[in-house]
Amino acid sequence: MLTEKQPREKSRSTEGSCVKFSWLFLFFILSLSTSVWGQKPAYTEDLSSLRPKVTAEVGSKKDTIKNKIEVVRTTPRYTVNAKVDQVLDSIDRFNLTRRFVDGYTIQIYSGQKKEDALSASKKLMDAYADLKSNIQYQQPKFKVTVGKYFTRLEAQKDFLRLKRLFSSTILVPERIMIK
Numbered sequence: 001m002l003t004e005k006q007p008r009e010k011s012r013s014t015e016g017s018c019v020k021f022s023w024l025f026l027f028f029i030l031s032l033s034t035s036v037w038g039q040k041p042a043y044t045e046d047l048s049s050l051r052p053k054v055t056a057e058v059g060s061k062k063d064t065i066k067n068k069i070e071v072v073r074t075t076p077r078y079t080v081n082a083k084v085d086q087v088l089d090s091i092d093r094f095n096l097t098r099r100f101v102d103g104y105t106i107q108i109y110s111g112q113k114k115e116d117a118l119s120a121s122k123k124l125m126d127a128y129a130d131l132k133s134n135i136q137y138q139q140p141k142f143k144v145t146v147g148k149y150f151t152r153l154e155a156q157k158d159f160l161r162l163k164r165l166f167s168s169t170i171l172v173p174e175r176i177m178i179k
Helices: 002-037 081-097 114-127 152-165
Strands: 053-058 065-070 100-111 133-138 141-149 170-177
Touching: 100 114, 100 152, 114 133, 114 141, 114 152, 141 152, 141 170, 152 170
Parallel strands: none
Antiparallel strands: 053 065, 100 141, 100 170, 133 141
């Protein structure tokens, strides 16, 4: 008999805790919902004075309503146009003195054999006629590079195309001369 009473007592205690939990959960939800309802918007402003005024006229022929919009002209009070023009002019003067800009190029070959560099350049020309290669010799290596890009994003499209053809393709940061 003791074995039968023990499980019943445990089930009654778990039922009681479930009821308590459900009441607590209901109280929690109600308290959250009332706190949200009581909140006011942080910022309010009446902009009705700035909206265009619409007047309605009744047409004589078809009795249609035509809307006329009254345009309100305002003069700017806090303009910074002169200051912005000065800053833009100084940037323009600085850009006129610049000869180089930081950019990227794609390197498809780097090695000590001139024949391999020439064959890589020919292979590129056969596969992609729109891309032009440049062979450079920096002792003791020959480098074959493609393109001049101002951002990494611009270079990414051609980089992915060349990666299929040349497995050793890398994107190299380089200073690009502005013409």
